[in-house]
Amino acid sequence: MTIRLVGVSASYPTLRVIICLKELGLPYELEPPASYQSLKDEDYIANKHPFGKTPVLFDGDFRITESRAICRYLASKYQGKHNDTILIPNDVHKAGLVDQFISYELSYYDPPLLKIVYQKKFVKNFLNKDPDPEIIKQAHEELAKVLDVYEKLLEGKEYLNGEYSLADLVHCPGTYCVYGAGHSDLWDSRPNVKNWWNRLCNRD
Amino acid sequence: MTIKLIGQSFSGPTVRVIICLKELGLPYELEPPASMQSLKDEDYIANKHPFGKMPVLFDGDFRITESRPICRYLVSKYQGKHNDTILIPNDVHKAGLVDQFISYELSYYDPPISKLLYQEKVSKRFFNKDPDPEVIKQAREEFAKVLDVYEKLLEGKEYLNGEYSLADIVHTYYAYGIITHSDLWDNRPNVKNWWNRLCSRDAIKTSLEETKSFWENNENI
DSSP: OOEEEESOTTSHHHHHHHHHHHHTTOOEEEEOOSOSGGGGSHHHHHHTOTTSOSOEEEETTEEEESHHHHHHHHHHHHTTTSSSOOSSOSSHHHHHHHHHHHHHIIIIIHHHHHHHHIIIIIIHHHHOOOOOHHHHHHHHHHHHHHHHHHHHHTTTOSBTBBBOOHHHHTTHHHHHHHIIIIITHHHHTSHHHHHHHHHHHTOO | OOEEEESOTTSHHHHHHHHHHHHTTOOEEEEOOSOSGGGGSHHHHHHTOTTSOSOEEEETTEEEESHHHHHHHHHHHHTTTSSSOOSSOSSHHHHHHHHHHHHHIIIIIHHHHHHHHIIIIIHHHHHOOOOOHHHHHHHHHHHHHHHHHHHHHTTTOSBTBBBOOHHHHTTOSSOTTTSSOHHHHHTOHHHHHHHHHHHTSHHHHHHHHHHHHHHHHTTTO
């Protein structure tokens, strides 16, 4: 039975799961919700996501939500079954560090990215208001400091944990969105970060 | 070699790891940092946590940061070695759901409760700023909605994933004994029973007592 993914590919948590499915060689069907408002319907809340969010993944009768949890589940279950791609190393210490870098993405990298995406994509397109330049400026500065740390973390390494892993994957959708929204200098002015990003972009 | 944990027993993320260590029957040494400011020192950033945070765990030469990954690592490595406690099920589907509930805690449960804790415990004590009643009101309303969802999630269940797991542990720091909004829990029977069940576990009870004692002894920092 094909995996079903409820979400829109423009949403970067959904995109995280899509990249993971592709990396693992897993066929899937993408099922966009009826509308953004439908996520708050009683039926959606009861049967898909109790907090009214996307993505939601159905693997047969099994339902799981939250993009990073979904990715870890897919890696645990299917890694090595359809191809050789390893997203979570088998060694407990290396796996621990991949998990740590996923947490860095969530705690430090994602918040300023989200602010910029919200202002530049959401506020205009959905709320018909102008983006707030002050918020964008602060988020840009916050992200600059985070990328300074990443520049050091990537010293002498091709990927965050040495070899490509789920840790790198989770960073891709948000980065892609903000990089293309006029903030590419943040990545391009830091050689380790720039090379890391280019390497990630080269993966199918 | 004993596990070394850098952190403070009043800090939620550190307590998460302490509970996990106790549940797994693992001895450890808690090493509080010199001061909150020392977390920004060059040496701390280079050798402990690149973002200047705690907790940080050393298992021999292996260093790992971020409380939830630390817990998952400890479970992966030590679960079942010192006792029978299972914090992450072996079944891949059940483990996936535990992970999902950990994500709910992080995404939806933690933000409003962190705001409440900051306003009511940290703001005056550490930064000499008065609590903001508007922020408290909004955070309370947000948290009430989250607990409404949890009330449904816990229907017919003793713990979030049926059996006790890491998913329940990550929720426990913000005890209603520490912040003054116990009505939010008490008005929701499933949530209240879940909470009482958690508080009666030794690892959680003793860890929260340490935290409560810190706040009581440091009323006037």
